[in-house]
Amino acid sequence: MSSAAKHVLLLTGLSGAGKSTALKTLEDIGWETVDNFPIRLVEGLLKTPPSSSRGDGDPPLALGFDSRTRGFDPDELIHRIKQLQDNADYHISTLFLDCAGGELERRYGETRRRHPLALDRPAKEGIALERSQFEPIRRWADHVMDTSDLSANDLQGRIREEFSLQDTDITTVTITSFGFSRGLPNNIDLLFDVRFLSNPFWDPDLKLMTGLDAPVADYIAKDPAYPEALNKFEEMLKFLVPQYVRAGKAYVNIGIGCTGGRHRSVHVAETLSKNLQDAGFSPTVLHRNLASRPMDALEAMQDLNGNKGN
Structure with missing residues (x-):
């Protein structure tokens, strides 16, 4: 042969x-x-x-x-x-x-x-x-x-x-930030709700910015729950993603949701992606509602515990 x-x-x-x-x-x-x-x-x-x-x-x-x-x-x-x-x-x-x-x-x-x-x-x-x-x-x-x-x-x-063929055992990992007020994305396997974090939307200087801007990232990182929450998210993902790979799951879709999908979820998605890359993974990041118009009524209705900042 x-x-x-x-x-x-x-x-x-x-x-x-x-x-x-x-x-x-x-x-x-x-x-x-x-x-x-x-x-x-x-x-x-x-x-x-x-x-x-x-x-x-x-x-x-x-x-x-x-x-x-x-x-x-x-x-x-x-x-x-x-x-x-x-x-x-x-x-x-x-x-x-x-x-x-x-x-x-x-x-x-x-x-x-x-x-x-x-x-x-x-x-x-x-x-x-x-x-x-x-x-x-x-x-x-x-x-x-x-x-x-x-x-x-x-x-x-x-x-x-x-x-299995060489180099074909690949799992595609996608992290999607979104706003609960605008509905859940389709096909989410793992969902993290970050509405418990302080909301930059209610700070007039940050309202029109997004989670990609440094002042917004700094604001979110000051929340006392932030360091432990991010650490636990990362630990869970670093444990679960290899399990999905071994099980042969072709796609793993991770959803990070806040209220409007422009501040907290965007920042957390970006941070998790960077940390997973440092751990050897190659996630794709999508921001579904980054360009959505800020809406006070939706933020007030959906925010957990009336969370309007610190």
Whole structure:
């Protein structure tokens, strides 16, 4: 096999054993994935140049197939895979996802989906028929993974552990400052409310400034609770972010909220970002409401404990 051979993973298994989860996980870690692609067309697909929009050149390819795939025939499938393996330009491997019949029945019962081979019969019959059809492929596969006792998260972890690519285990960390008076941002994983800090909005000299201005930063830092609060925020993030990375979470969105989203949340977001960078992380900072117009009524209504400064 050539050292530059393209890696192709053929992913199959029993319906309900986790093929969709495995393919989605492979895609998240940098693989190009195609589901239910007829194996007889694979050679043509492999000869197709990668999209010019991809920045990673020609990534490894994962092809998912099952009993619903057009032209599915176990013996013919094995024959075609052997032909592909004779080509030194490709490194072909096969992953078979297996699962106990009782567990598959439970999964179909919970989701109320019909088994593809038992649309008008009990799922148990379809599971048995599919297992008999796939037995030659299961015996022949390079790798068999039993998902009977694996949750979706467990399966994702196993796939990441065994098929991760170099330099693809990247978690994007975004810190967004915002104002509660203007609504919560979407897709926030971790939320810190900093409305307990003294509010520069109520100082006439600072009202039209933002958390990016030094006088505002100095004002906020004088709050007695500020040093301990920032230290605890940082400790929590330095603990949690690596856990998310190990769990394979592609994006971690951290929200920092104050009342209007122009002073306290902006300053805290900037400070946390700098300190996380010093700790080896590379967060992106967004200030959703930095350009919003200051509004006394919103600040007075939303500020915690009527906090209008020291």
